[in-house]
Amino acid sequence: MESMTQNQLLNTNTQDPNSSLRRPIPWETIETLLHRVQKPGRYVGGEFNAIHKPWDSVTTRICLAFPDLYDLGMSNFALQILYDILNRREDILAERTYLPAPDMIAAMRQENMPLYALESYRPVAAFDILAISTAYEQLFTNTLELLDLAGLPIRATDRDARHPLIIGGGHGAFNPEPMCDFFDLFIIGEAEEVILELVERFSKTRTLPREAQLQTLLDIEGLYIPRFYDANYTAENTFAGIRPLLPKAPMPIKRRIVGTLPPTPIHQIVPNIETTHDRGVIEIQRGCTHGCRFCQAGIITRPVRERSAEEIIENVFAIAAATGYNEIGFLSLSSADHTEIETLLQTLQQQCSGLHLGFSLPSLRIDAFSVALAEGLAGSRKSGFTFAPEAATEALRRRINKEIHTEDLLTIAEEVFKRGWRTLKLYFMIGLPGETDEDVLAIADLAHELRRIGVRLGGRKTEIHVSISTFVPKPQTAFQWEAFADANTIARRQVLLFQNLRGRGFKVSWNKYPGTSIEALLTRGDRRLNAIIERAWQLGARFDAWDEWWNLEAWEQALTELAPESFGSVETLREVTMYRERSEDEIFPWDHLLSGVERRFLLQDSQRSRAGEFLSDCRGICHACGILRHYANQRGAEWRCPQPEGSKPATNQQTAGNEKQP
Amino acid sequence: MNEQNPTTLRMRLKFATSGPLAYVSVLDLGRLWERALRRAAIPLRYSLGFNPRPKLQFAAPLPTGCGSEADWLDIWLTEPREPAEIATALVGTLPPDLHVIEITWVPEDAPALSELMQAVTYRVLLQDVDVTELKAACATLLKEENVLRAKRGRRRHQHYDLRQLIETLNVTPALEPWTAALEMRLRAQAGATGRPDEVLSALGLADVPRRCTRTGLFLSSPADAPSP
Numbered sequence: 001m002e003s004m005t006q007n008q009l010l011n012t013n014t015q016d017p018n019s020s021l022r023r024p025i026p027w028e029t030i031e032t033l034l035h036r037v038q039k040p041g042r043y044v045g046g047e048f049n050a051i052h053k054p055w056d057s058v059t060t061r062i063c064l065a066f067p068d069l070y071d072l073g074m075s076n077f078a079l080q081i082l083y084d085i086l087n088r089r090e091d092i093l094a095e096r097t098y099l100p101a102p103d104m105i106a107a108m109r110q111e112n113m114p115l116y117a118l119e120s121y122r123p124v125a126a127f128d129i130l131a132i133s134t135a136y137e138q139l140f141t142n143t144l145e146l147l148d149l150a151g152l153p154i155r156a157t158d159r160d161a162r163h164p165l166i167i168g169g170g171h172g173a174f175n176p177e178p179m180c181d182f183f184d185l186f187i188i189g190e191a192e193e194v195i196l197e198l199v200e201r202f203s204k205t206r207t208l209p210r211e212a213q214l215q216t217l218l219d220i221e222g223l224y225i226p227r228f229y230d231a232n233y234t235a236e237n238t239f240a241g242i243r244p245l246l247p248k249a250p251m252p253i254k255r256r257i258v259g260t261l262p263p264t265p266i267h268q269i270v271p272n273i274e275t276t277h278d279r280g281v282i283e284i285q286r287g288c289t290h291g292c293r294f295c296q297a298g299i300i301t302r303p304v305r306e307r308s309a310e311e312i313i314e315n316v317f318a319i320a321a322a323t324g325y326n327e328i329g330f331l332s333l334s335s336a337d338h339t340e341i342e343t344l345l346q347t348l349q350q351q352c353s354g355l356h357l358g359f360s361l362p363s364l365r366i367d368a369f370s371v372a373l374a375e376g377l378a379g380s381r382k383s384g385f386t387f388a389p390e391a392a393t394e395a396l397r398r399r400i401n402k403e404i405h406t407e408d409l410l411t412i413a414e415e416v417f418k419r420g421w422r423t424l425k426l427y428f429m430i431g432l433p434g435e436t437d438e439d440v441l442a443i444a445d446l447a448h449e450l451r452r453i454g455v456r457l458g459g460r461k462t463e464i465h466v467s468i469s470t471f472v473p474k475p476q477t478a479f480q481w482e483a484f485a486d487a488n489t490i491a492r493r494q495v496l497l498f499q500n501l502r503g504r505g506f507k508v509s510w511n512k513y514p515g516t517s518i519e520a521l522l523t524r525g526d527r528r529l530n531a532i533i534e535r536a537w538q539l540g541a542r543f544d545a546w547d548e549w550w551n552l553e554a555w556e557q558a559l560t561e562l563a564p565e566s567f568g569s570v571e572t573l574r575e576v577t578m579y580r581e582r583s584e585d586e587i588f589p590w591d592h593l594l595s596g597v598e599r600r601f602l603l604q605d606s607q608r609s610r611a612g613e614f615l616s617d618c619r620g621i622c623h624a625c626g627i628l629r630h631y632a633n634q635r636g637a638e639w640r641c642p643q644p645e646g647s648k649p650a651t652n653q654q655t656a657g658n659e660k661q662p
Numbered sequence: 663m664n665e666q667n668p669t670t671l672r673m674r675l676k677f678a679t680s681g682p683l684a685y686v687s688v689l690d691l692g693r694l695w696e697r698a699l700r701r702a703a704i705p706l707r708y709s710l711g712f713n714p715r716p717k718l719q720f721a722a723p724l725p726t727g728c729g730s731e732a733d734w735l736d737i738w739l740t741e742p743r744e745p746a747e748i749a750t751a752l753v754g755t756l757p758p759d760l761h762v763i764e765i766t767w768v769p770e771d772a773p774a775l776s777e778l779m780q781a782v783t784y785r786v787l788l789q790d791v792d793v794t795e796l797k798a799a800c801a802t803l804l805k806e807e808n809v810l811r812a813k814r815g816r817r818r819h820q821h822y823d824l825r826q827l828i829e830t831l832n833v834t835p836a837l838e839p840w841t842a843a844l845e846m847r848l849r850a851q852a853g854a855t856g857r858p859d860e861v862l863s864a865l866g867l868a869d870v871p872r873r874c875t876r877t878g879l880f881l882s883s884p885a886d887a888p889s890p
Contacts, residue, residue, distance in 0.1 A: 027681065028839050032789065032871035034685055035727055035859075041690060046682030048697070048757040270697055272686045272757065278693075324697030324755070356708055356716075 021125040021151050025116050033107040041273035042070035043104060045118030048270040049323065051083070052119050053093040060203050062086055062094045063117050063127040063164070066135075067142035068545070073098040074269070075277035076133060077331060078170060078191075084265035085192055092199060095119040095127075096269075099146050102542075102549060108149065115150040124150035129202065130164040131195070134172035134186070137522035138515075138545035140179055143168075144537040147182065154534065156184050156227065161210045165202060173224075174300050175475040175590040177242075178522050178529035180226035184214060187222060188593055189255030189300070192262045194222045218248045222256030224593065225249070231527045231589070237567045238576055239526045242592045252594040259634035261286060261305050264315040267322045279327040279360065280319040284312055284341075288333035289619045289640065293401045293609050294390070294429065296474035297333055299602075300595045302627045304619070304640035309340035313347060320357055329360045336361075336370045337619075339640070345376055363388075366404050371415050384423035384465070385416045391432060392442035398612040399434050401478075401605075406446070413450050417457040424450055424464050430493045431471040431485030433609065440493040443468075444500030451505050466501060468494070468510040472520045475590040476597070478605035484520040484578040487513055514552050518544060520578045526589035528566040532558050598626035618642070671707065671739045672772070673748060676732060676764040683759035684729035684874070692718060694757060695735060701755035704748060707738040721775035721879050722782060722850050725857055729759075730876040734775050736768060778881035781829055782850040784858045787840035789871040793833055796842050799865050800831040809864055824864055827856030840873070850879075 034040035055061065064082055066073030073079070079096070086094035095117035100108065108115070114123040124130055130150070132143055147154045152163055159166070168176065169187035176186045187194055197220050205213040214225050228249040232240040244251050264282050271278065287304035288297070307315075316328055335341060348359060359377055364370035366387050374385065389404055391397045397404060416424060428443050447464045454462030470490055473482040490513050501508050522529065536551075536558035543549035559570050567573035582588075584603060591599070601624065608615055615623060622628065622642050628635070635641075679691070686694065696716050699706055706716035717738040724730055745765035752762055788796070803809065809825040812818050829847040836843040844865075848856030858874050 028873075031873060035872060036869065040685040040727060041682070041687070044682035044685050046757060046759055048701075048755075270757075272683065272694055273690045274693070321701065321703075324700035326696070326700065356714055 021114055021123045023123075023126075024121045025113060025123065027121065029111075029113065030116075030121060033104065033111060033113070036107050037103045038101065039071075039273060042098070043100060043118075044272075045121075047118075047272055049267045050096075050119055050269050051087045051094070053087070055093070055120060055122070057090075058093045059091045060093075060129065060199050061127045062092065062129040062131060062199070063097055063124050064094055065097045065099075065124070065130060065132045065146060067099045067132055067139045067146045068543070069101055070098040070271075071273075071275045073133075074271050074275040076135065077281050077283065078135070079133060080265050080268055080281070081262060081283075082131070082191060082195060083269070084267075085262065086195065086199075089196070089199075091203075095122070097124055097146075099142050099149075105145070105149060115146060125152055125164065127164045129167060129199070131167045131169065132183075133170045134168040134176070134179065134183075135170035136172050136545075137178075137519050139172065140522055140533055141537045141542045141544055143179065144182065144534065145542045155181055157181070159184075159210065161206075161208065161213060163210075165210075165213070167198070171297060171300060172523075174296065174593060174595065175523060175525075176224060176226065176593075177231070177527050177589040178525040178533060180527055181530040181534075183226070184210070185217065185223050185225045187256070188224050188253050189222050189595075190258050191256070192258050194220060194256045198223065215246070215248070218246070218250070221250070221254060224253045229592070233526075233528075236576075237572055239587060239589050241587045242589070252592050254594045254630065255300065255596055257303075257596070257631055257634060259631075259636045260638065261307055264307070264311075264319070266315065266318045268319060268325075270323050270325070277329060279329045280323050280325040281329050281331050282312055282315045282319065283307065283331040284335065284344075285332035285338050287640075289337065289617050290334060291401050291605070291615050291618060291623075292390070293399070293478040293605060294432070294471060294474070296477050299476050299597045299625075301333065302595075302597060302625065303631070304337070305636065306338055306340075306638045306640060308638065309344040309347070312344055313351070316348060316352075316357075316359075320355070326356055327358045327360060329362070332363060334363050334365060336365045336367070336373060341373065342369075345373060349376060366409055366412055368412060368415060371412060371419065375419050382419075382421045384425050385421040386425040386427070387413070388427040389446075390427065390429050391435075391439065392428065392446045393439045395612060396432055396435060396439045398614055399609045400429075400432060401609065401615055403614050403616075409446075410449065410453065413453055414457065417454045417462070420458070422454070422458050422461050422463065424454065424462075426450070426464065426466050428466065428468050429471045430468055430497075431490055433471075433473075433479060433482040435485075435493075437493065437496060440496050441500060444497055447501055447506060455505075460505070463505050463507060465507045465509070466497070468497060468508065470511055470513060470516040472516060472523060474523060475588065476593075476595050476602070478602045478609060480588060480602065481582040481584070481586065481606050483581040484517070484524070486579055487517070512547075515544065515550065517578065518552075518555055521574075524577050524589075526577075531566070532562050535562055594630070596625075596627045596630045598629075601625045669742055670767050670770050671742060672768045672770050673737050673739065673743070673745065674766045674768045674775075675735045675737065675748075675762055676766075677735060678729070678731050678733070678761045678763060679724070679759055680729045680761075680875075681759040683757060685727055687726045688720070688723035691724060692720070694760070698752065698756050698760065699737065702748075702751040704737070704743070704751060705740040707740050719774055719776065721881075722779050722855070724876060725859065725874075728784070728858065728874040728876055732763070732878055733876065734879065736775060775881070776852070779850045779879065780882045781847050781880040782856075782876060783845065783847045783878040783880070785875050785877050786844045786846070786858055786862065787836050787873040787875075788842045788844060788867065789840055791842045791867065791870055793835050793842045796844065796865070797833045800833055800844070803861075803864060804828070804831060811860055811864065824856065824860055827854060828861060831861070845877075847880075 064079045066076050083094050086092050097117045116123050144154050153159050166184050168183040169191050173186045205216050228246050229242050229244050231242050234240045285306045287301045289304050390402050447466050451464045473479045536555045539554035539557055541551045541554035563570040563573040708714040708716050719736040721734040748765050806825055808823050810821045811824045813820045827849045832845040834843045
């Protein structure tokens with residue numbers, strides 16, 4: 001049945017019942033909606049460096065989607081990299097789409113206009129593959145809205161080979177279970193290579209039904225195809241594991257990595273309207289060696305791979321010339337760790353004087369070196385200096401493995417104020433494992449102490465901005481065994497902070513607990529969450545990251561309606577999924593995915609946390625997290641992993657160096 | 663082309679925008695021009711201070727949702743360039759819907775374009791609007807002595823008189839998919855600038871699908887002014 005329909009589609013589009021979802025939408029038709037909406041520039045494309053390929057000149061068409069506003073989606077660098085890699089291929093075209101804001105969604109639904117791609121104005125449903133970013137959990141309900149606005153059935157089992165293959169990927173895919181009913185497959189890990197393998201294979205299966213198409217993809221490493229696995233639960237409603245339904249289905253599914261960082265996209269799309277990160281981007285380093293125990297990115301992006309200073313400098317000038325940007329942002333998880341960062345910035349400052357080209361360096365450490373780097377970049381323009389101590393007491397910093405001592409922090413703050421900064425921004429988490437009210441009060445004490453230093457050195461205009469987020473125990477981290485703090489605990493600790501951070505010179509911001517608890521639910525949930533997410537979306541939940549649009553009532557109602565069936569009650573669901581501290585032998589819904597960092601290592605690190613022990617930065621000494629074991633054959637010269645003790649030096653360094661640039 | 667002092671470092675670019683670019687704001691358009699000129703390696707003059715900006719001056723801000731057939735932008739350079747050199751450098755560096763029509767030298771001490779602005783003409787193509795009815799509505803509007811409308815933004819509790827800003831309104835039939843074309847000439851002076859969407863609202867056409875294009879800028883002093 002299905003393959004007949006597919007043949008029909010291949011032969012002629014006119015017989016396809018969905019043909020209105022295949023032709024480009026005339027510009028005049030799009031234009032009729034634009035006077036009704038805010039920021040219409042989000043919906044029109046036409047950017048410099050956007051790539052327009054003739055539709056019929058290629059064999060595979062991919063639409064890359066970020067399920068939130070254009071302003072945010074255009075700032076997502078992962079999609080820029082894929083756009084570049086895919087469009088380099090003559091037989092592939094890649095276009096972009098984003099989720100419109102609620103006013104545009106309403107206008108489109110009223111006029112029956114499907115979601116379209118910004119290059120060709122073709123409906124998203126006309127593409128062969130729709131790749132949707134699952135970068136973080138607040139994108140999940142938006143993903144359903146995006147599929148629905150595209151005119152696609154949201155559940156994978158309701159779609160067939162006439163519909164685009166729907167693939168997900170990004171950090172949120174490290175627990176894909178809550179969304180596994182909606183996607184055909186997830187790319188686990190770095191997509192640069194596997195996406196081409198996927199396209200290649202998929203393009204040869206056009207005449208097959210969807211299920212058979214997916215079966216042919218099973219032996220590509222790094223793809224997780226949820227329909228070929230099923231999940232079990234215990235009588236107590238806890239999760240009991242996932243098992244493959246086909247012998248070919250891999251177990252575990254191992255994360256893909258690239259041995260060498262892909263070339264930097266040079267001809268980056270220059271948006272016509274202002275976006276969140278409106279600048280050129282160079283990924284100077286991937287991965288992080290600090291081992292902060294709360295940080296998922298630090299685990300799932302290992303190993304550290306550096307781009308050489310020489311290449312970065314070349315990229316800077318090429319991007320500036322190709323885009324006209326006056327600012328280039330260096331992307332990494334810990335910029336000051338780059339081994340050549342100092343000479344890199346010095347060289348750039350010399351070579352760029354008079355060019356009106358600035359640089360931004362995110363994620364600096366709290367140390368004198370970082371302050372010096374930041375000063376070099378800021379010049380006379382010192383807006384605010386950022387510290388992320390995350391915890392205010394020594395004991396808690398030992399638990400989270402953030403190795404900063406309070407006296408050092410104060411000395412470095414002195415340095416910051418001496419050099420002319422007047423605003424210090426501090427990032428902290430509350431609800432951390434082992435945290436007490438005293439730990440939280442210490443945040444206020446530290447902020448006051450820092451303000452006193454600032455006032456002494458720079459005057460009464462000194463401002464301390466304290467940003468408080470609530471800790472969520474993320475999958476694939478040493479803290480995956482920890483509990484998520486309940487509403488009362490967080491409310492009490494927020495009040496403690498507000499009471500003690502009043503008055504002139506302090507600004508406090510925080511994440512609202514209900515939103516964070518939905519994040520915790522979605523990041524820790526299993527397959528039973530699919531129905532709840534779908535129901536919440538039906539009831540109006542979307543834009544979960546947006547204060548002005550998100551809808552707690554929809555979530556509460558979805559939980560009330562559906563939790564009894566799959567968990568017994570809402571309370572059980574919350575307890576089982578979020579509030580429970582886990583035992584060593586807990587089976588997690590994401591255990592079938594292997595990031596390369598082994599569970600054994602994470603468990604040891606969790607035990608070290610409970611014993612209050614630091615684990616040193618692994619640049620100096622390898623702690624055998626598992627990366628080198630699992631990816632030894634991909635090791636390249638720019639990896640910053642030390643040689644494990646007793647092992648021979650890598651023999652393929654020379655080769656890897658030569659392979660660097662195709 | 664103007665026969666002006668070729669050593670001047672001030673150049674005037676006449677440009678047009680259409681399609682997607684009609685939907686950017688005037689701030690976006692400034693940024694977009696800066697980037698296009700940087701890509702073309704035009705030696706722009708930057709302001710001093712801690713947030714240096716290139717010196718660019720538009721004649722009159724183009725409303726979001728409005729394309730243009732004839733707008734002007736003055737740019738300042740650090741070293742002299744022939745208009746033809748700039749035109750050549752801009753080939754391939756402009757976004758798809760931005761077109762340069764003419765480049766001329768302008769004396770450094772010429773008044774700012776915005777000081778010379780007198781009036782702007784727009785053409786608005788409308789869907790599902792009857793030409794006869796629209797003509798009648800325009801006639802009624804022009805007969806009014808005052809048309810009070812709320813200001814925008816922070817001063818929205820205050821009113822201004824839109825009628826004083828409308829110089830002419832003219833309605834003609836239009837080609838598919840449009841039904842009517844409304845040509846308007848609005849005053850455009852400091853503190854007294856008419857906006858086409860305000861006129862449409864006053865005519866009860868706020869929600870009608872439209873395409874708006876600025877068709878001309880009119881300046882006060884013909885000696886310094888470029889031809890529209």
